[in-house]
Amino acid sequence: MEQQNSKKLGLINSIVLLVVTIGALYFTLQTSSPVGLGGVVLLGIGTLIGFFTFIQSHLIDRERVEALEMQELDRTRGNESLFAGAAEDAYPARNARRQFEKWVVPIFSVLVLIVQALGLLLVYGQLGGWTLSSSAQASDSAMPIMFFALFMVVLFMMGKYSAGLAKMDGQDLLRPGANYMLLGSVVCTAVVIAETASIEYPVWEKVFTWVVFVVIAVSALENLFTLVMEIYRPRLDDKKARLLYDSRLIGLLGQPGGLISTAANTLDYQFGFKVSETWFYKYLEQKLALIIAIQVVVLFLSSSFVVIQANEEAVKERFGKKRAKLTPGFQLKLPWPIDKVYRYKTGEIQEFVLGVLEQNDEAAPEVLLWTTQHNHGSSNDMIVANSDVLLDSASSDSVPVNLLTVSIPVQYRINNLDHWVYNTDNAISMLRKISMRQVTRYLIGVDINELMGPGRTTAQEELKKVIQQQANDMELGAEIVFVGLQDIHPPVGKNEQSKATGGVAENYEKVNVARLHSETNRLGALQYKAGRVPRAYGLAAELLAKARSESTNKVALAKAEAERFSHQISAFKAAPSVYKTRSKLETFQRATRGARKYILSDTENGDIINLELQDKLRSDLLDVTVDQGN
């Protein structure tokens, strides 16, 4: 009779679990609650196990009836040798139960494992895309909260009743379903708390979801371990096998009281005596709740102080209302949730970079060139005004702009914490936006050549000033410390057309090369000038010196010739013809010493006497002597 009641209860439990699972699924989809989804997975597994245990208990019940019938048959027919020790075939129900436990139970355990794995994937997916629930969704979750509370009560009551019955002999098939019901009740409680707290403490939902995720993961591992160990378990006829799909973990979590008795039994077994009966163990068991309570109180009190670091400041809110600004050091506060402290690094210089792309994992290049992409993307090129009249672009219809690759670090420090925290929802994002706005406004009105050249320092100061001004106007509570323009340059600008002429940045570099060539030309000319003029002075000096020398020579010679002439007159007067002849012949002899002379011996016949009175006119090849040393 008890068996019949147990079977009925098992069926009722399974149906209740099924209804609760469907209800929980419905409300989970409505609220998008990840912890609810975890609960659905657990309840679904519990439902499967519930129905399975019902089938198994039906087989056991059949076996029990069959055994009774066989006993009755034995008793009515006496000890007739024909039926004594009946063959196995005479017990079809027992055989069916054995075959069921041998084949179907392991297969079902594998099925449970697969469901657990799928459930894990499902819950993990929810955790991955988890976001804070907005307040608008809070009122929508009221109805689900109520139903989850109802599920919690129903599951707890039925689970507790079934768990109590399962402790009786022959009722252990009720235990797995009861465990899942009790754990389901705990998870429903978690859903209620998480959904209720989602307005104030949305992070709770994530914490609970992680807990449920871990529970499913560990029970899946336990299931896998049990399946593997089942292969090596010795089969003894008198040893009753444990249900493969009955998780000890789920049992412990569903009935935590069992944890203490399990631990006590383990200690007794390990030490060989009743550790659980020692005074210390009994004292610990009595005071465990007190110890936990003290722990909770200590934890609660630990939220009564805060240590603010030297580079920090904090605001203290009491029930959400701004109360005080906390300076560095040890500060007392009322415990959570009365006082809450929000800390900010007000002393620290912080930085964001405008125009820079997301950093990739690749190592930064050691050399940053205009001609290669670094930190920027072509889509980040910014418009800069153009006043270059070289090509008379103002008179054409082309877009009168240039593009510039920009990466501007902006460093700031919080200088008014109240403004920083309470004036904007995200002060950093706001500062970025207004900084970018000011950079854009500046660039569209400045000439690129001015910006790239002497105007860079001015631009840096001007940008810092206007960003600070805008931050002050918006009362952001930030002090702009530095605005850097070191990474502003022409875009790489390479495309199909630029294969021959190079990219934009390359052409900017070519301008520099042209400047260098030009300077080289100019310096070459200066070098020429530096040599040409002094050399001319030198030639001039030489000319003048020669002229002066010739002049001196001429005058001196004239004077000497005049003096000689005075003496020559005397000689001439003494013997005019002799003097002339002598003088002529002497002169002839002296003057023609090096001349080749031909004398026409016979003026009529043209005979010539060649007087070799001098050296040969020129040497020929045969006269060249070879150095013996060579």
Add this chain to the structure above:
Amino acid sequence: MKKNYINPSLIIGAFLVIIFGFMLFTFQVREGEVAIRFSILNPVTDNDKAKVGPGIHPRLPWPVHDVHKFDERIQSSEWAFEETGTKDAQPILVKVFVTWKIDNALKFFQSFSGDKAKADDALQGKVRSAQNAVIGKYAFNNLVSTDKEELKLQIIEDEMKELVDAATESDGIEVIMVGIKRLGIPESVTGAVFERMKAERQAEIQKIEAEGERQAKTIKAEADLEANKILAQARAEAIQINGEAEAQAAKHYEVFKQNPELANFLFNRKALEGLLKENSTLILDPNTPPFNLLTQPGATKVAKP
């Protein structure tokens, strides 16, 4: 045995009940937030009555009281970098951001169910519409120019704000600023701008190189000129020196007047001596002294050609 009346389990349970009750029957509004509290017992339609400021406030559990909290601080929204056209049909990419805050929580809740994402979506359409309408009224050089007089960015932002203000009047939000965060040009135009920038640089290169050559040639020409001047001056001075020497030498030649015949003879002799330099070839008559000695009777021919 004295019975222990303090049950720790009871303490923990009471503690949890207190926390849970605290959460159910109170709500906190942070500084910078605003809340509205609805009651089914006394429905409110006035923002001032529904609005609840920072601090802790009592409430009854839903559905008696329904509380919604909103961030009252300045918030910002921005959307895509969108292409639009100027008055002179120039395409331009514009990225606009808006800073706004909730100024009427009740209206905000009624308009967007209190959902900031919905408010963002609604704002996006209104801002885009204002952006395209206003920018279409201005020429490209009102957006980008080195001439400060031409730039009208502030006016454009102000006009956009006016339009967005008007469109969001009944939404419970106050628009604080509509700002142009970025301006850009479409990808197709970018290539052309690159080419133009390169052409500018090439022209700059030509200009610089030509200027360099000009300077070099000028410097060289000036150097040549200066050198020639120096040499010419030196030559002139040399001629002058030579003339002066001639004049001085002439004074000494006065003595030659005493016997012009002898003087001429001596000058001729000197000239002859100067003319008969080395390698001269003389073809002489045998009667020329002293070779006439060769033709005197009894003399032997020295050589025959």
